[in-house]
Amino acid sequence: MLKWALFFLIISIIAGLFGFTGISAATAGIAKILFVIFLIIFVIFLILALMAGKAIL
Secondary structure, eight states, rough: OHHHHHHHHHHHHHHHHOOOOOHHHHHHHHHHHHHHHHHHHHHHHHHHHHHHHHHHO
């Protein structure tokens, strides 16, 4: 997920440099959404891992 967010961010920057502002804004929005989804999933798995670690001990 983070890989796709970075991919869309790079596409957005390149499109912005060439003057394609519509494409740049759209890909930047997609990158933001994917990054937020990544953060949410990361926090969920981090909490689950901490809970599993406490259950083992």
